[in-house]
Amino acid sequence: MSTMQVDIVTPDRKVFSEQAEMVIARTTEGEIGVLPNHSPLAAMLQISAVRIKQDGREVIAAISGGFMEVKPESVTILAESSEFPEEIDVERAKAAKERAEKRLREKQENIDFHRAELALNRALNRLKVAKKK
Ligand code: ATP
Structure with a gap:
């Protein structure tokens, strides 16, 4: 399955930086599922959970709003804060x-x-x- 680079960055740290197959995020316009080779897009994100599909599993991170930039080869999320469930x-x-x-x-x-x-x-x-x- 094809992959893209997925990054979640906050002012404090790089939370996530790996290849993944899909990102599901809640923008201010509604939920969006992004696959590799998506056309370029920029969107504001709601306080929500970002779901990242990777190797048959799903990684979840809470984000406190922020910004998402989609390019064909990458998804970058700049969030005010972000935590994995166990954190x-x-x-x-x-x-x-x-x-x-x-x-x-x-x-x-x-x-x-x-x-x-x-x-x-x-x-x-x-x-x-x-x-x-
Ligand atoms: P609080 O009032 O408890 O500080 P908050 O929503 O105002 O909550 P933020 O300003 O969103 O907190 O986050 C400040 C920092 O604290 C961030 O680094 C965030 O990841 C971390 N953080 C906030 N709440 C939690 C929590 N419940 N568990 C782990 N980390 C948290």
Whole structure:
């Protein structure tokens, strides 16, 4: 099966850099499955899980939003943060979820509301991905 180079990069580290057969990601326009030789494309990504098909297995990584660049020979994801299931600290994500829910209940200024919503989404996404361990 043909492969392409797949990279996930955050400001802190290179999370993933390997050949793979397919990438499934959630862009702001909807879910996209990318195979080798895809036409060039750039898209913003949602807080979501990226799924990478490689050698008959599926690698999953949580990403906190970001940007995806597709070329015929590669997929590059630049994410604000990214973790594999086994890297996720479930207690930390639960605490972040509770903090965000508390802020949302308190209904402060709009800007805090939006930040709390994003924090809640990140925490829920991590909790979901952590279950895929
Ligand atoms: P918190 O409030 O717990 O810091 P956050 O959503 O604000 O959560 P981010 O700003 O998205 O955190 O991430 C900061 C750094 O911490 C990143 O390197 C990210 O990978 C890491 N990180 C955040 N939450 C977790 C978690 N539950 N388990 C492992 N790493 C995490």
